[in-house]
Amino acid sequence: MHLLTLLFGAILVFMVGSSQGGDKCEVCYLKDCCEDPISSGGRNIKTSEGKIFGAYCEQGWTYIFRRFNGEEDFYRTWVEYQHGFGDPKWKEYFIGLDNLASFVKGRKCKVRFDLEAWPPVSPAKRFAEYSIFSIAEKTDKYRLTIGGYSGTAGDSMGFQNGQRFSTYDQDNDIDSSNCARVYKGAWWYKACHQSNLFGWYKGPVCPKFAQCVAWFHWPTTIGSPDNYYYSFKKASMKMYCC
Numbered sequence: 001m002h003l004l005t006l007l008f009g010a011i012l013v014f015m016v017g018s019s020q021g022g023d024k025c026e027v028c029y030l031k032d033c034c035e036d037p038i039s040s041g042g043r044n045i046k047t048s049e050g051k052i053f054g055a056y057c058e059q060g061w062t063y064i065f066r067r068f069n070g071e072e073d074f075y076r077t078w079v080e081y082q083h084g085f086g087d088p089k090w091k092e093y094f095i096g097l098d099n100l101a102s103f104v105k106g107r108k109c110k111v112r113f114d115l116e117a118w119p120p121v122s123p124a125k126r127f128a129e130y131s132i133f134s135i136a137e138k139t140d141k142y143r144l145t146i147g148g149y150s151g152t153a154g155d156s157m158g159f160q161n162g163q164r165f166s167t168y169d170q171d172n173d174i175d176s177s178n179c180a181r182v183y184k185g186a187w188w189y190k191a192c193h194q195s196n197l198f199g200w201y202k203g204p205v206c207p208k209f210a211q212c213v214a215w216f217h218w219p220t221t222i223g224s225p226d227n228y229y230y231s232f233k234k235a236s237m238k239m240y241c242c
């Protein structure tokens, strides 16, 4: 009872504090990481249609996901992908499809993928940037529009252009199989993929064809016999819509 009272009090104080406005609350939510291009770290975002979520910001870019140590499980359900998961401030995470669709809605965005291979691959870090990027609404299964590649990592997303999002419990791909189930991930699968960044974190050697954190068009062959047998150490996806 005593604890409950304390908790209620704390919530009340928080609510009053939040509703007071002024300088303090203008920094509570950003509409976009680009409103604060100097700092990096986890921030609270509120989209113009009112969706509230956490995201990792870096020099004005808003991260869609970060993977860097395999601690977070990315083999998840449709509902989990809709809502998002993980810890945007400190750990691996995914922003959530509903949040992502709301964030990009009606805006002109670019997107960038950063990849890091395990030693001794050199250079270890490469990127792929796309000048065209958007995500459709839930009713269209968060269909991906992506194009205008530039970068150093090779174009492994062009193949996924125009596809709907799929998870192991919701097959929206155009293959007769369930790509998410076969390749142990979730993605904008076609039939099925040239990139699988939500695949099995198991680096650097991927024991099973195309099931791991894959980026097929890396410009050198780092997997054996090909890049479908390589799993990256770090991968991230971030957007810029300002």
Ligand SMILES: [Ca+2]
Pocket: 171, 172, 173, 174, 175, 176, 177, 178, 179
């Ligand atoms: Ca299918």
